[in-house]
Amino acid sequence: MFFCIPAFLSPTAPASLFIDFSSILFANILAHDSQLQPGSIVCTSTLYIKEAAKLSTILRSFMSSMAPLFESVQTKQLHFAETKAFMDIYRMGTGFTKDPWFYNMFRVQESSFGLVDVHQHRARRGLLSPSFHRRGIDQLQHVDRLISQLGSTPDVPINLQFAFRAVALEIITSYAFGKHIGCLDTPGFHHQLLIDIEGAILSAGTIKWFPIVSTVLSTLPEAITVALVPSMQSYFDVRNMLAAQIDEILADHSVLLDADHDVVYTHLLDPQNEKHTRPSRKSLLDEAQLLIQAGSDTVGNTVYTGLFYAMNDPNVYSALRSEIDIAWKDTSQPLPLQQLEELPYLTAFIKEALRVSHGVVSPLPRVVHQDTVIAGYPVPAGTVIASGITIVHYDPDIFESPKEFRPERWLSADGAHLENFLVPFGRGSRQCLGMNLAWAELYLIFGNILRKLDFEMHNTGAEDFARLKDYFVTGYAGRHFHAFVRPREPSVQTTNLYIPYQDLWCPSAPQPFHGFGEF
Numbered sequence: 001m002f003f004c005i006p007a008f009l010s011p012t013a014p015a016s017l018f019i020d021f022s023s024i025l026f027a028n029i030l031a032h033d034s035q036l037q038p039g040s041i042v043c044t045s046t047l048y049i050k051e052a053a054k055l056s057t058i059l060r061s062f063m064s065s066m067a068p069l070f071e072s073v074q075t076k077q078l079h080f081a082e083t084k085a086f087m088d089i090y091r092m093g094t095g096f097t098k099d100p101w102f103y104n105m106f107r108v109q110e111s112s113f114g115l116v117d118v119h120q121h122r123a124r125r126g127l128l129s130p131s132f133h134r135r136g137i138d139q140l141q142h143v144d145r146l147i148s149q150l151g152s153t154p155d156v157p158i159n160l161q162f163a164f165r166a167v168a169l170e171i172i173t174s175y176a177f178g179k180h181i182g183c184l185d186t187p188g189f190h191h192q193l194l195i196d197i198e199g200a201i202l203s204a205g206t207i208k209w210f211p212i213v214s215t216v217l218s219t220l221p222e223a224i225t226v227a228l229v230p231s232m233q234s235y236f237d238v239r240n241m242l243a244a245q246i247d248e249i250l251a252d253h254s255v256l257l258d259a260d261h262d263v264v265y266t267h268l269l270d271p272q273n274e275k276h277t278r279p280s281r282k283s284l285l286d287e288a289q290l291l292i293q294a295g296s297d298t299v300g301n302t303v304y305t306g307l308f309y310a311m312n313d314p315n316v317y318s319a320l321r322s323e324i325d326i327a328w329k330d331t332s333q334p335l336p337l338q339q340l341e342e343l344p345y346l347t348a349f350i351k352e353a354l355r356v357s358h359g360v361v362s363p364l365p366r367v368v369h370q371d372t373v374i375a376g377y378p379v380p381a382g383t384v385i386a387s388g389i390t391i392v393h394y395d396p397d398i399f400e401s402p403k404e405f406r407p408e409r410w411l412s413a414d415g416a417h418l419e420n421f422l423v424p425f426g427r428g429s430r431q432c433l434g435m436n437l438a439w440a441e442l443y444l445i446f447g448n449i450l451r452k453l454d455f456e457m458h459n460t461g462a463e464d465f466a467r468l469k470d471y472f473v474t475g476y477a478g479r480h481f482h483a484f485v486r487p488r489e490p491s492v493q494t495t496n497l498y499i500p501y502q503d504l505w506c507p508s509a510p511q512p513f514h515g516f517g518e519f
Contacts, residue, residue, distance in 0.1 A: 077386070078374075078379065078383055079363055079388075080374060080385065080391075082375055082387075082391065083391060083392045083397070084376075085375035085391075086388070086389075086392050086427075087427070088373075088374045088375055089387055090364075090423075090426065090428040091428050092428050092429055093429075094428070095118070097366065097369070098364075098365070098367070098430070099367050099384050100116055101211075101365075101384075104211060107215075107218050107286075109286065110280065110287075111283070112124045112287060113290050113294065127267055127270075128264065129433065130267045131262065131264045131266070131267050132433050132436060142170045142171050142174065142184060143167065143171075145167075145184045146163065146166070146445070146448075146449075147448055147449065147487075149163075149184055151453055153187075154485065154487075156484075157483060158188065159190075160307065160481045161198075161481060162188075162190065162480075164299075164445070165197065165296050165300035165301075166186075166191065166194055167183075167445060168295065168300040169183050169194070169296035169300070171299075171441055172291055175261075176264040176288075176291050177264065177291075178260065178261070178263050181193060192234040193235075193238060195234075196231045196232070196234045199231055201472070201475060202471060217232075238292060239285070242285060242289070246281060249269065250269075250281060264287065264288070264291065265284065268284060268287070294434075298359045299442060302350075302353050303353075303442065303445050305353060305356060306352075306357065307455070308465055308481050309356065310450075311455060311457055312462065316405070316407060319345050320450055321451075325451065327340075327343055330490060331451060332490050335451075337443055340443040340444065346446065346447065348409075348410035348411050349407040350442050350443065352405060352406065352409070355393045355399070355424070356393070358390055358424055358474050359389060359425060359432075360389060360472060360473055361390055361468065361470045363387055365384045365385065365386040366384070367384055368380070368381055368382065368383045368385055389426075392423055393421075393422075393423070393424075395421070398418065399418065452487065456484040457482075457483050459482055460479060460482055463478055464481065465481075
């Protein structure tokens with residue numbers, strides 16, 4: 001999690017901070033390595049921290065205005081703003097490792113996400129992989145609870161960012177831990193944990209450049225931390241719940257047999273995995289905290305973003321609803337996940353929603369241990385290199401009109417080729433472990449909300465999605481997306497509802513929204 005720090009550390013703090021900052025500024029300028037590609041003095045001296053949430057924007061501007069490579073922020077750190085570089089950096093078998101300076105800010109160093117050593121990570125990934133099989137996801141009831149809660153107050157606008165993060169959070173906690181947090185039971189989805197997660201995301205840029213903040217707060221007793229930062233209480237409540245579960249399991253492994261399904265600890269602590277070192281208590285807790293933090297964002301934000309773009313274009317919205325209505329005529333019976341996966345336009349829509357919502361938008365740094373070449377540029381050992389997912393997803397040489405939301409691009413003859421460049425879950429050996437689970441969630445959530453609910457936008461417009469913000473994960477500068485939500489009839493007439501895909505973008509149709517490109 002990310003924290004804020006009080007401004008009363010000492011009476012001399014302002015002077016000390018000025019001296020420290022000045023020293024770092026000049027040290028970084030003097031330490032500039034002539035072996036690297038030249039970057040501006042603003043980048044080299046770290047002054048770009050002022051615009052931390054715009055880092056992806058800065059990368060894009062360099063891509064269009066000069067060479068697709070520049071030195072940034074840290075001495076010996078290179079950012080690449082071209083797709084070829086992204087593919088080179090994050091492919092399998094490079095030997096590059098994660099940069100501890102960046103990843104330690106998350107305070108989950110012993111999780112699969114935080115482990116730097118490639119061998120330790122490979123072993124942990126092998127233990128965790130069975131936990132994220134899609135089997136059983138369509139048995140969970142949280143999507144039905146989401147539908148019920150969304151439709152319960154038809155005259156009150158709902159904050160859909162909180163709603164979709166709530167269901168994603170409940171799915172991952174139930175699936176991975178067999179626990180419920182209660183986010184779907186809170187009126188209006190205003191659960192304190194969701195509010196605090198939002199605040200944590202907004203502070204991510206600050207923590208990145210001042211990691212001492214999270215280091216200091218993580219060492220303080222819980223009571224002192226909560227006194228300084230009251231919003232941390234919900235974080236501690238969840239952590240303590242997970243810690244208690246871990247302690248119970250470590251004391252008696254047989255409690256795992258009482259779970260309705262395998263949980264993440266089932267595989268991490270499987271006695272048959274003798275060749276793997278048993279994770280420590282801290283490692284188990286780090287892994288659990290990681291799942292809580294990461295397991296809710298990509299799915300929640302993809303549904304949030306995708307639904308806005310669907311509603312913003314009547315043709316897309318109609319095509320989606322028509323296809324789902326034809327396949328699922330009577331909602332008194334559930335539609336299995338496999339049948340949702342067979343719907344071509346829904347599948348294309350989910351791919352496009354993933355493309356424009358990105359997942360993680362911050363460039364993810366890797367350390368080069370031997371001299372190498374990235375996209376034709378020589379890179380010496382010891383350099384930290386990075387690129388961003390937005391560089392790929394907005395590349396006009398790959399995605400025609402990349403700033404338009406166009407699901408039908410995935411139905412074209414080029415669709416299979418484009419899938420090589422859809423990377424919202426990352427790429428290579430550090431690719432998101434929960435990718436298949438996330439896909440299953442997206443089918444189930446989109447399929448159910450579009451079939452069972454009617455949405456009417458409230459106090460939300462294109463301007464609210466026009467500026468993308470880099471908070472490690474995707475953020476938007478505008479207002480939260482709100483809508484009135486009402487239940488649909490269980491059975492619908494499907495005659496003449498369907499709109500052929502080829503007619504979606506006829507000259508007379510409303511033009512797709514272009515705003516998300518301005519970021």
